[in-house]
Amino acid sequence: MQSLAQCELDGTSWVVTGGRDGAVRVWDSRTPSPEAPADEYYEVVAGVGETGAHCVAALGVDGDLVVFDTETGDVLASLEASAERRYRGATALPGDPTAFVTLDAEGRVALRRFPNGQVVYESRLPGEEEWARIAVLEREQPLLLVTSLSGRLGFFDLASGEELRPPLRCHRGRFSVAPLPDRSDVALRFVTWDWAEQETRLWTLAGDEAGCVDLAFSGDGEGPSRTAAVSIGSWGRDSVVVGVGSYSRVVVWSAEDGSPITQAQLERGHYMELTDVDLIRYGEREIAVTGGHTCSVGLWSLENRQEHHVRVGSPLWRTRVLPPRGVVMTGPRGIMAVELGPRTFDRLVEPRASGG
Numbered sequence: 001m002q003s004l005a006q007c008e009l010d011g012t013s014w015v016v017t018g019g020r021d022g023a024v025r026v027w028d029s030r031t032p033s034p035e036a037p038a039d040e041y042y043e044v045v046a047g048v049g050e051t052g053a054h055c056v057a058a059l060g061v062d063g064d065l066v067v068f069d070t071e072t073g074d075v076l077a078s079l080e081a082s083a084e085r086r087y088r089g090a091t092a093l094p095g096d097p098t099a100f101v102t103l104d105a106e107g108r109v110a111l112r113r114f115p116n117g118q119v120v121y122e123s124r125l126p127g128e129e130e131w132a133r134i135a136v137l138e139r140e141q142p143l144l145l146v147t148s149l150s151g152r153l154g155f156f157d158l159a160s161g162e163e164l165r166p167p168l169r170c171h172r173g174r175f176s177v178a179p180l181p182d183r184s185d186v187a188l189r190f191v192t193w194d195w196a197e198q199e200t201r202l203w204t205l206a207g208d209e210a211g212c213v214d215l216a217f218s219g220d221g222e223g224p225s226r227t228a229a230v231s232i233g234s235w236g237r238d239s240v241v242v243g244v245g246s247y248s249r250v251v252v253w254s255a256e257d258g259s260p261i262t263q264a265q266l267e268r269g270h271y272m273e274l275t276d277v278d279l280i281r282y283g284e285r286e287i288a289v290t291g292g293h294t295c296s297v298g299l300w301s302l303e304n305r306q307e308h309h310v311r312v313g314s315p316l317w318r319t320r321v322l323p324p325r326g327v328v329m330t331g332p333r334g335i336m337a338v339e340l341g342p343r344t345f346d347r348l349v350e351p352r353a354s355g356g
Contacts, residue, residue, distance in 0.1 A: 041066075041330040045090045045100045046320045049076070049115035056320070056328050057100050057117065058335055059087050065102065067117055070328060070337040076115040088131070094138035101144070101158070103134045109144060109161060123161025129154065137179040137188075145177050145190065153177060153192065168210055172197055178230050180239065180255055189255070191215070191230050191241055198226040200243060202258040213258035217243060217251055225249060233279040233286050235261070235302050242288050242302070244274035250288055250300055262302070268309045269294045278321045282345040289327055291316030297327055297338070301348040308347045310338065 003018040016026055043059040054070040063086025067077040081087055085104045093099040093111065099120070102110050107125040112118060125131055129148040137143040142158040151174075152167040170177075175194035182188075187206035193199065200215040217225045228245040232255065239255035248269025252261045266274070274292035281287070290298040296309040297319060316331045325345070328337045 040332060041335055042317055043090055044318045044320050044328055044330050044335065045092050046070075046322050046328055047092065047097045047100055047114045050098065050113075053115070054322050054326065054337075055114045056322075056335070056337075057090055057102075057112075057114070058330060059090055063087055063105070065090065065117065067115055068335060069115070070322060070326065073337075077117045079117050089134045091134050091136055093136055093142065101134060101136055103131060103146065107131050109134070109146075109156075109158070111158065121159060123156075123159070125154065125156065125161060126163065129167065132174055133176050135177050135179055135190075137182055137190075139182050143179075143182075143188075145179055147175055147177055147192075149174055151175060151194075165205075168203075168205070170201065170203070170212075171199060176229075178232055178241075180232055180241075191232070193227040193230060193243070195226055195228070200227040200230070202241065202253070202255070215241065215243065215251075215253050215258050216260060217245060217249070227251075228274060228292070229276045231277045231279050231288070235286055240286075240302070242277055242279060244277040244288075244290050244292070246273050247271050248274055248292075248294060250274070250277070250290065252302055262305065264300065264305050264307075266290070266294070266298055266300065266307050266309075268296070268307065269298065274298070275315075275317055276319045278319055278327075280321045280323075280325070282325075282349065285349055287345065287348060289319055289321055291319035291329055291331075297329065299340075299344070299348055304348070306348045308344060310340070310344065312336070 005016045007014050040061050041058040045057045049055050057067050063081050065079040065087045085106050087104050089103040091101050110122040111120040131146045133147040135145045144156040144158040146154040151171040153170050154167050155164045170192045171194040173196050175192050178191045180189040187204050189204050192201050201212040203212045217227050225246040227243045230243045241253045241255050243251045248266040251263040272293035274290045276291050278289045286302045288300045293315045296311045299308045314331050314333045316329045318330045320328050325340045
């Protein structure tokens with residue numbers, strides 16, 4: 001928080017705050033939380049409907065889930081939740097863009113279809129943990145990874161909800177997880193990261209054995225650096241983990257051993273924090289698509305480290321790629337979608353003009 005003001009209206013004291021995220025929030029002094037706008041979303045899943053039209057499912061701060069048509073902006077479905085069953089997480093189903101998975105506060109996991117959110121099947125997770133975030137690993141029988149507020153990771157069969165192995169202690173508190181693509185010749189592998197302890201780890205599970213490698217996120221003396229989000233992709237023949245976070249930093253690690261490959265500080269990010277990253281392929285090149293307190297959609301080439309920004313004018317909490325060249329964003333202004341033309345990407349792949 002960088003600024004604070006107070007006023008009286010109709011006998012009620014209101015507090016107005018402004019912060020580094022560029023948002024202005026109004027707080028009712030009688031309640032412990034701000035008067036959050038109903039159209040502020042913190043999670044988004046991209047997919048396609050039965051007609052092939054692009055859709056996104058967005059989770060709001062009120063715990064409701066809304067499905068939008070990205071072409072028209074129309075609401076296709078609104079899945080309101082009671083206070084006991086507010087949605088906590090949503091994720092894509094790898095290999096099937098017509099489906100997505102949701103988790104609610106009671107531990108119910110549902111596979112749903114775009115565009116109306118119709119439930120295909122539903123299961124309930126064990127109640128010993130308070131579950132928070134979900135991810136799905138593509139397999140013949142999809143594997144559901146679920147993070148808990150206690151810092152442990154659960155492993156479940158998506159269809160039945162059956163626990164496949166005991167929970168694994170990954171961190172001390174709330175964290176996120178991203179699975180690496182499944183390969184028959186290696187063990188189960190995934191990346192976890194949290195904010196409180198500023199830890200990012202590459203995990204390998206083989207039978208009853210579990211090991212991890214810490215992924216370094218260097219701040220080059222600017223202060224503590226933390227990973228805000230990661231995305232899994234490829235660079236040439238190598239699998240890579242791309243992370244973003246403090247001071248407009250982007251880091252690329254090897255997904256094989258966790259060693260750093262390259263990193264950069266986005267010059268036009270102005271040291272502001274990046275909050276999300278997704279990957280898009282343009283020709284033979286892998287490009288990181290970022291969002292955050294930079295108030296722009298940032299494009300960064302893994303190969304030549306060039307960057308380009310599309311200004312939005314407000315912070316972005318989430319950025320997701322809409323193939324082939326679209327991006328959907330969420331932030332204080334709601335949810336937005338843009339189509340990036342070839343000239344935008346050509347700025348990243350063409351050689352920079354020499355000065356003079």
